[in-house]
Amino acid sequence: MPRKPQQARSRQTYDAIIQAAYIAIAKNGSESTTTRQIAEIAGIGVGSLYEYFENKQAILDALIEHFAQAIAAHVKALTPSLVRIPLTDAVYELTLKFAEFLKANDEQYLKCARSLMLHDNHTLLSPVYRALGELFTKHAIAHPEQLQLKNLPTVAYIFINSGVYSMTRYLSHPNPAFSFEELAQVLANMAGHYVAMELKAD
Template sequence: MPRKPKQDRSRATVDAIVEAGFIALSQRGPADTTTRHIAEIAGVGVGSLYEYFENKQSIFSAMSQRFISDTAAMIQPLTPTLVQMPIDEAIRTLLNEFRNFLERDDGRYLKCVRHAMAVDFELHLDPLYKVLNNVIMRYLMEHPETLRVSRVPAITYIGINGGIFAVIRHLSDPDPMVSFDEMADGLASMIGHYIAAELSLVRDVVR
């Protein structure tokens, strides 16, 4: 039964362990990442891992949680800028920011996400969803004409999931059929065209 850290010192230890998890995982891959590696990198004894984590899995779980919240924190401040852009440019920007984020620190996150997906990736995805939904909501408010577009929730769902996984897949694909920019451009113009088509439909009906 793992304890909650009550003092600053122990909070630092927990942090060091999670951080060490990212480093170890990106250096040696999931198969060769042992508890001893993690402990060594974190500069703590093996026993300490089990003071705050049920088992090795739950360290990965914490990493996956941290990854999602870091992603959300990265996107949050972009919101005001994004909502002012044309939709296709907004999407391209978002995808590029996500890419840069994944490739930060010598691709540490990127090397981890694949394995992270195995643990309980989706269990922790919620915060990211919240932020992205918020971006979309604000966008709709900022461009009232788009409120008439139908199937927004479905398109949102596909856009978010498709976007996340297409980027991850693409960055780990050794020989992608299309360049990253082409892909970003494709998604952007697909959604852009969709909205344009929907709006012109609305215009026709009104007319």
């Protein structure tokens, strides 16, 4: 049965497998990647790999969880600056910063995201949803007029989920018909226009 890494050396091996999975999937896609390929990149035997992961799906799940935690940490690092600017600008800036994050390290995250988004990973992406929820709440507190919105939790839910869905769908498309910047601008405008319209109606 696979073991959870406890000691520093075991943790290093576990992390090496995750990083190797990033490289293998970025190069070959999740469907074509094998545990043997991952083990070779990690510099270990395939038998050693199975000491930590039961199968390839277990590695993919751990990789998605690691990816989600990295995105959540990125959102949290951006939150202090984003809460100080208007909602439209904040959504646009967040989306573009997310694109920069994905394109780092020779687009390793982006290539993995395109492959992994083909799977149903919403449960494993929960850290991302939590970080975005915290950002929305802090932004509303910093801009008290937004607290006047009716059904604010519902608005936050729709903004966050529709934004994540739109970006994941975009990333999973091999040849999108528009740029990420255009996607960012439309998402930002939709959020800003909706809030302005609702506040004006009140």
